[in-house]
Amino acid sequence: MAESDTPGALTYFRQFFALERDVFVLSVAMFAFSLGFQMTGRYMGEYIVALGGTSVVVGLYGSFGNLIGAVYPYPGGAVSDRIGSRTALTLFGFASAVGFALWLFAEQLAVGPIPAWAWIFAGLVFAQAWKSFGLGATFAIVKQSVSTDQLATGFASTETFRRVAFLVGPLVAAGLVAAYGFDLGFRYVIAVAFGAALVATVAQYVLYESEDDSFGKEFAGVSQIRADLASLPAPLRPLLVGDTLVRFANGMVYVFAVLVVTRELQTTATLFGVFLAPEALFGVFLAVEMAVALLTMVPVAKLTQRSGLVPVVGLGFLVYSVFPVLLVNAPDGGLDIAGIALSEAVVVGAIWAFSGLRFAGLPAHKALIVGPAEKDAGGRVTGSYYLVRNAITIPSAAVGGWLYSTGGLTLASLDLSGPQLAFTVATVVGLLGTGYFLVRGEEFGPYA
Template identity: 60%
Template sequence: MAAESPSVRSTVRQFLSLERDVLVLSVAMFAFSLGFQMTGRYLSEYLVVLGASPFVVGLYGSFGNIISAVYPYAGGVFSDRVGSRYALTLFGLLSTLGFLVWLVAPLVGPIGLGALVLEPWVWIFVGLVLAQAWKSFGLGATFAIVKQSVPDDRLARGFASTETFRRTAFLVGPLLAAGLLFVFSGGAAGEEILPGFLYVLGVAVVFGVVATAVQHVSYEADADSFGTEFAGIDQIRSDLADLPEPLRPLLVADTLVRFANGMVYGFFILVITRIWELDATVFGFYLNPAVFFGVLLGVEMVVALASMAPAAVVAERVGLKPVVALGFAVYAVFPVLLIFAPADPLVVTLLFAFSGLRFAGLPSHKALIVGPAERDAGGRVTGAYYLLRNTIVVPSAALGGYLYDSDWTVALPAGPLDAVTAGPELAFSVATVVGVVGVAYFLAFGEEFAAYA
């Protein structure tokens, strides 16, 4: 008898049948993801409104990469020491505080410290340190739970179920933000985003408070296990050295693709709101560029949610590698397609729908990461993998910001181009070149997980 495909109904049934602790974790993940997605994709515009340059936006992206590299591993170690319940509560409180710091940043104003002046945008960096805290627990825990609960040849399907619920927040969050911006922000672009975005941040604070309270009260601490004391740098070296051999080609390709995406990810909104000032009228309602960007993110996530489960089923028939390669390819080519696209609302909407296909490979990608790990080592393998990948990706956004915000020109001696000029086109083009190299490397050297071969 053929296995049931992961339809929406079966996904909901599988979700509701989860054990209580996993259910609590999933609900908290949804709430915090909602807060992150309402705010995170707009923070580049928020930084510029608060006085930051595009290069500072790039530095902010690289700062976020540092946090993404350090938090998953450090958070897992901390959770092992104090137990999941207290770790969840602490991380939830810190994330909520981060949203609050973002909210009050415009009210603080410049602060003079002698010759040094702290501009309001500095507090967005501070808030990020706090707001990302909850993710430090969720990443490794989710991988480990799925690895322990799902047969090896159904890993992609298991991740598709959990990702569908988490990514639903990725759909609802930007649309909710767009709605609040539509109601409370007027005009075409610029500082008009500020009133509405403060409401967005206020709602994110409320979500954080509620999620933290629910998980602290509902999470059962009886089954918490406490690990041994952290062994320091030697333990990190050991975990990195012990990464399964099949992961190494995937890690190289994934790092190149993520480096490419990191170069320009934070500038997608600036292309819409600052370069093109692209507005639209939908069903008679005028959408300013910031609101329209939220709609574009919603379109992207509708395609993502619709494609993840079918892609997981396809992976069971053709293998994980082709599906992962598809996701990598979309990551790679999207930047150059976007920056050279005509500033037409319909064309750009179709491009963001195409971008949603990069998520189709995400469940298979996660299965390919955790699949070769021992059944009781999924969290550690995941943490080590992301620690190494995200550490290498750290400078990507700063490099992208430098190319995006510079105005130099280099003459070329011969060839189809007379010169190379810095700017958004160069930043996005270089990103695509790096991404394509990653895709080619994965196609050439990437290994299939044995359970799907």
């Protein structure tokens, strides 16, 4: 490939309107649902507390999300292989729209002994459908569309559109929360997410050409699950071990990041003359994280053709692991470096920018998962992988919530609060997974 043909940060946007019809529809749907997930999901800890829940409830919510993440991908992958990825994604999209609606009306649905926050759990059962049930379907479409030596670049294309939504979503959320306060503003955020999901579902139903799908074999029950798990390609096994530890660590802190910013650090800032309370500033931090992800994802994916997949995936794991301990220990009042005073908001923002580097390894990670799969089994291989990983990480948020809610711990004359304890343990677990993968990880053939 000539230097002038090398993809840059805007290449995939220039190609967007030249995409084949179904890939175009998939990209639009991915943008819409990702917009909804990112606008709402990262704020759920704060929303649950606002509805009367405690940090323990937040942890249970996170573990419930892990349970759904473990249960959904395998049957979703099997369904997509059987009825076609396009049809499956349309059905899953409708379910997600229902979930957003339940979140929106959670307070109105609270009757009798059922608290409002309980409907957040019920809504998650539906809202997670396109993201988790449809995981294998989206992987399979990319698998069907690109050559094996271009998988990382192919995933970088879809991830670019998804991460643009992850950039726009938090900014919209921050604007609504800043304008209307958290209680009303976040309900407007959920309403926008519901509208985006509904539009994307209708677009998929009307525009997909499902006859272009390839189909796998019929699902044969539990025996097939055992067979698929036993036959996972060899390169996936060390990846699965390392990834599981890193994701367990991430699960311990994911739903609590908003609480650290809004209730522990209580970071505020004035941006362009507008005062941003911690809840609004959190959305800005998420946007900064996604901006870094977008700037680095495509060039790093291209780099994998020279460096291989393992070093890039390892880099992502390392950032995942270190981020929690950096965030929870962000210096109160900012830093002074070489006579330059950095406010607390700038320092915390820089930590979130560092977190964005973890997404640079995501296309390589996905390529390493689906690359070794047979052509018409991409959905089931992906589902099998995530079934194992997510099943093991189910209790991670509950463990994090328990540590978070404790009075802390004194260790070697170091006093750790509950949040510091939870986030520090998460970093230790993540580093163990990162080290294991870097030592034992195997390259996928075309990248070796």
